[in-house]
Amino acid sequence: MKSGGVAEKPMAEKQAEEKSTGRARGIDRVIALMEHLHSRRAPTRIADIARDTGTPRSTMYELVNTLVEARWLELRDGDGTVYFGPAMHYYGSDYLDSVDLIRKARVEVAHIAETVGETAQFCTLEGDKYLVVLNEPGRRMFRISSEIGIKVPIPWTASGRLLVDHMSADEILRFIPPDDFVLPDGRRIAQDEFLEDIRRARTQEYVRTTALVDRFTTCLAAPVRDPAGRCIATICFVVPADTTEEAQQVMIDTLKASAERLSPGR
Amino acid sequence: MKSGGVAEKPMAEKQAEEKSTGRARGIDRVIALMEHLHSRRAPTRIADIARDTGTPRSTMYELVNTLVEARWLELRDGDGTVYFGPAMHYYGSDYLDSVDLIRKARVEVAHIAETVGETAQFCTLEGDKYLVVLNEPGRRMFRISSEIGIKVPIPWTASGRLLVDHMSADEILRFIPPDDFVLPDGRRIAQDEFLEDIRRARTQEYVRTTALVDRFTTCLAAPVRDPAGRCIATICFVVPADTTEEAQQVMIDTLKASAERLSPGR
DNA sequence: ACCGTTTGTCCGAAATATCGGACGTTATTC
DNA sequence: GAATAACGTCCGATATTTCGGACAAACGGT
Numbered sequence: 001m002k003s004g005g006v007a008e009k010p011m012a013e014k015q016a017e018e019k020s021t022g023r024a025r026g027i028d029r030v031i032a033l034m035e036h037l038h039s040r041r042a043p044t045r046i047a048d049i050a051r052d053t054g055t056p057r058s059t060m061y062e063l064v065n066t067l068v069e070a071r072w073l074e075l076r077d078g079d080g081t082v083y084f085g086p087a088m089h090y091y092g093s094d095y096l097d098s099v100d101l102i103r104k105a106r107v108e109v110a111h112i113a114e115t116v117g118e119t120a121q122f123c124t125l126e127g128d129k130y131l132v133v134l135n136e137p138g139r140r141m142f143r144i145s146s147e148i149g150i151k152v153p154i155p156w157t158a159s160g161r162l163l164v165d166h167m168s169a170d171e172i173l174r175f176i177p178p179d180d181f182v183l184p185d186g187r188r189i190a191q192d193e194f195l196e197d198i199r200r201a202r203t204q205e206y207v208r209t210t211a212l213v214d215r216f217t218t219c220l221a222a223p224v225r226d227p228a229g230r231c232i233a234t235i236c237f238v239v240p241a242d243t244t245e246e247a248q249q250v251m252i253d254t255l256k257a258s259a260e261r262l263s264p265g266r
Numbered sequence: 267m268k269s270g271g272v273a274e275k276p277m278a279e280k281q282a283e284e285k286s287t288g289r290a291r292g293i294d295r296v297i298a299l300m301e302h303l304h305s306r307r308a309p310t311r312i313a314d315i316a317r318d319t320g321t322p323r324s325t326m327y328e329l330v331n332t333l334v335e336a337r338w339l340e341l342r343d344g345d346g347t348v349y350f351g352p353a354m355h356y357y358g359s360d361y362l363d364s365v366d367l368i369r370k371a372r373v374e375v376a377h378i379a380e381t382v383g384e385t386a387q388f389c390t391l392e393g394d395k396y397l398v399v400l401n402e403p404g405r406r407m408f409r410i411s412s413e414i415g416i417k418v419p420i421p422w423t424a425s426g427r428l429l430v431d432h433m434s435a436d437e438i439l440r441f442i443p444p445d446d447f448v449l450p451d452g453r454r455i456a457q458d459e460f461l462e463d464i465r466r467a468r469t470q471e472y473v474r475t476t477a478l479v480d481r482f483t484t485c486l487a488a489p490v491r492d493p494a495g496r497c498i499a500t501i502c503f504v505v506p507a508d509t510t511e512e513a514q515q516v517m518i519d520t521l522k523a524s525a526e527r528l529s530p531g532r
Numbered sequence: 533a534c535c536g537t538t539t540g541t542c543c544g545a546a547a548t549a550t551c552g553g554a555c556g557t558t559a560t561t562c
Numbered sequence: 563g564a565a566t567a568a569c570g571t572c573c574g575a576t577a578t579t580t581c582g583g584a585c586a587a588a589c590g591g592t
Contacts, residue, residue: 550575
């Protein structure tokens, strides 16, 4: 077997079965299936999906067949594993084109990633989590797998500090789940430093963070604001921490210009 | 109402109901729903979707609610219309990243679109139709709406001439539905000219077409070939027909270089 | 202001899709 | 090479989801 074998993630079937009986609608099982694939982000064997989503095996086989036929899913490798199919890309592209801000952001992100040569992203909030919506790898491309659509705690990111800057300190601390201040390596982000970052961000109109999620990475982010001045999204660079200060200043100016162009109603 | 009102497309419910009774599984209704949205490529009212897909109204409302909750769909405008939601983008991105050739093609297409400044695309065959998989608008950006995932007759395109160049003349004419030689404006593409285009393409390793689908547009395409020499995809530019010959030569060279880099096993 | 049309919700009935388990086949382990 | 585990398919029963139609509210044209 090429993938790491049996995964032990007992979190996927949260709401797989909520009522009393184990029986569920096909569509609900399909939604659980797709969410599971997205969270694993790798081709997965059908039996594993069935187990991890709490779906009966026979049902899962039946549904997967249907979805493969519709090209929502694709059989991968020898066979035995499935992953997303081309139909998802088509529908996803339709979504991107249908949202004005995202369509414009795509142009900006592609442009600055190409000209600067570093990975650029466009991010928003979804609920109380931070989310990468667009990702354009730079020439370096040291991070291969996309994080698009993966929810991340707000304090882990530079953009997160901008996306909550319309709230008061109290509101912010009530808004963000306390556990989200703990980084993947176990370090805890001090709340007062976090709030100070946000305060500074409001005047500087950009945020820089270093060695947060990843020890050797710096994030630079600028806010996209609605006419009321509220940060509705961010555009950012993800660069090696040893990037020179001058280069970073250029990037910050680039980000501010792009963010300005993206801010609606100007 | 902002859209053209009631649409009269009696083709969407092809296989909406195939058996005898009108009853169908939820998942099949959802697949029909998504395909319908993709073919319309615009936010659509729920009742219209129900009618055009042959789904009972009450069923469609039920399903749409479920899908909106899962963020597969989004309510648009005031309300009343639905379209694809962010989840489709996330799943679609996962698909793009999971296919090696497409992941590489994304880099190439973005790069040449940025440097040349014209719209670049990456295309393949799906069944007997041509299909845009990636589309990166140039600076001009005169065509806004994406055609990603929309099936187009092979003879209408420059890329199509490359994608069938491994077949004999007979095979090609058997492969392409006869109606596909008729352009949107009613003109008919002569089969011998079409075959001659393909023959020339094989030696030149690129194709140029002008004023085919669109009177003022020229397409330039180069083949991505597998180790056996078979064209498995194309990379192309879509430019105004009055682009100078010198500029077009530069683009052809650019395409050939990119196509070469994308061709597996070299 | 009137009236016809459309929207969105609710309900009971019944057609059927989901489920569990069994079975033959293929892969993996020792 | 035998034993064990996993894979994928099939089948009948029943719990459930789909469906049609009815209804109130909102809309829109005259």
